[in-house]
Amino acid sequence: MAAFSGCPMPSKPDGGLTVLPDGGKPVQRSEFLRAAGQCALRSSTSFQTAAHAFAANPSKQTWATAMTAWSRVEAMQFGPTASSTTPGGRDSRDQIYSWPLVSRCAVEETLTADGYSGDVGALLINRRGLAAAEVLLFTNPDEVTCGNTAAWMALTPTERAARKQAAAAAIALDVQTRADALVAAWGPFVETLATAGPGNSTYPTVAGALNRVSDSVFFLDAAMKDAKLAGPLGLKTCTATPPCLDLLESQYAKHNTANLRGNLLGLRELMEGCDDASFNGIGFDDLIDAQGAFSVTTRLDASLQAAQVALDALDEPDLSESLVSDPASVRAVYDALKGVTDLMKSEFLTVLDVELPMGLEGDND
Template identity: 40%
Template sequence: MKPRSPRSAPVVCAALASAALASYLLAASPGCDSEGSSRQPASDPTTLVSDAGSFTRSTLLGAFGQCALDGYRKTAQKSALLAEAVRQHESEQSAASLTAARTAFADAMVDYQRIEVMQFGPLAKKVAPGGEGIRDLVYAWPNVNRCLVDETLVARGYEAADFAAKGAVNTRGLAAVEYLLWNEGATNACADTSAINAGGTWQALEAGELSRRRAAYARVVVEDVAARLGALVQKWEPGGGNFLAELESAGTGSRHYGSQQLALNSVMDALFYVDVELKDEKVGRPLALTGSCTIDCGDQVEALHSKLGRAHLAANLAGFRAIFFGCGEGGAGLGFDDLLEGVGAARVATSVHAALAEVDAALSAIPEQKLEDELRAKSAAARTLHDALRKLGGLLKTEVVTVLNLELPGRVEGDND
């Protein structure tokens, strides 16, 4: 992501003037004045007021950072428990140990999927301010290649000392762990022409050996995931890398955020996960509504083998809700809704709340472990979910970013869906 520059105020102001909501949008937009000039100080000390009380942009950014850090801590703890369960399964090789490992995976993924919507700072891609690309090393989905995982299994590539550092991201991470823990069959995901099938090396593996290798492979991968998530926490901890202070000091000494507006934009960029990764990739692609897949796309569901997709989506929405409406119990604490209220645009926050409720209702209408089936069948329930997500994303792309004078992330620009 290139460094952000203030959006053209005359264009924004002209657009606002013609909008139905112009009366409060013009008053709220910090980029518009009587002469159409743009003024965005690096740091704005203005005290704002919402139903959460008085706050500044700095305290709001601190709340975002603390919410993310709390989520990272929980996810790191759950990943450590998952690593222990997988090690136990590798040792025992029993039905009970496999069930325990799967349960630990499902539990860890609830917390991980929540922080998927908090990809700012080191978890984000390297092009983002402070980004180190940690996310793709932990969970590279939708960059998944199950055939490559099977080929690595046959070659025992996971045993290489540098596998965790140099192995392709689509052969490791939590997506690979899901496949390794749930795929118990004797078949693989490769074509007949693949070397492991054409050469007979896969067929030569007897069932017990295949099970042992899957467990060993999963253990190597999940131990790497746990280590990376633990390192992520240390990058944020006040006693460690203290990235938390980077957000709080945006515009006043932060190494990564030259202005508070840039920091706010980075956090908002992360929330667009619900429009791109969730709506387009997790729901739209299997429905053949997004991307290059336009006919039979059912195998592109997120949790193909575990059928945990509905739980993943619910956790994604919980992460979105925590940042947008407050990270505390019942939405307590500061969120983007408070910033909107503080600049006189509470009605926009109310609209987002209503749209999110529609998404929740659409997802709740789909039974547990049935999302994959609904998507593959292109059912009415799955399409209703997609429509609700599109409405939510539309509000983010238009009213929210306009009122707060933010810019759309590059992966969203030009997307009119």
């Protein structure tokens, strides 16, 4: 290193341009990573507050608030929030909200077997978390269809309601614990993300770190567009006559439109900026600008706004009603999101030289 110590080092690496057309300075990739980490921390902290309120008073209202806050975090699945198979991942997402791995039957089996009076954290993920709490809070205690139904119906209505409420409270406490752990993990992780590069054991390269963050925005493709919309619209796995309402998210709470809005909010914060409600701040679009690909930024931002407009045009809080009364409005949301994902899979990946999620690190030429 001594040999290099006398050499004048160049200024910090830039993203391609030295000056943007508006006279501003191009955003560095490390700056973006710090901003993305801070954004995820901020969202997680908001969710933590909502989770505490939910644990203090497990009700339909506090569940909905927590779910809305969580939907924003869900769109930022990198770092501790992501799968443990990714750098720094702690599986927090699945621990807090496992949809579509959720089963009303499994929840009711656990309920009738008094399984929520023990260690809730030890239960399978499809029997706890926000999705299981939804089943407990939003279904009728008299309509248990699985487990020991005879013993359950032998309880008095008051006992049944109390048992269900106690189970929801136990789950809410577990969610609160995991929200605390998520925020605690995100605190130091922002710095880990921002200092990606040589010497960083979690992210040895900036490109690798950037790729993990970009993976998370493809949540819009697989989860929002395909699982949450194409399925119920009958465009995917369902072979019955559409709509396929049993594929809807949050179908008991009728909260799926709000979930989608939370998801899109989180995604727009990553893509456009996270400083305020107007999406100011550093986002992926600033990195694209730094590459000189201004038209990509313009079209990407426009497509995100179009998705927002389509989503805001949904009148009903529950997609099951929109799918029946006005399926075209739901299809419009799907088409708008497809417009975003088409751009992301083509120009976004090309300009930033990132890979699709789960791309294989291997030989190449």
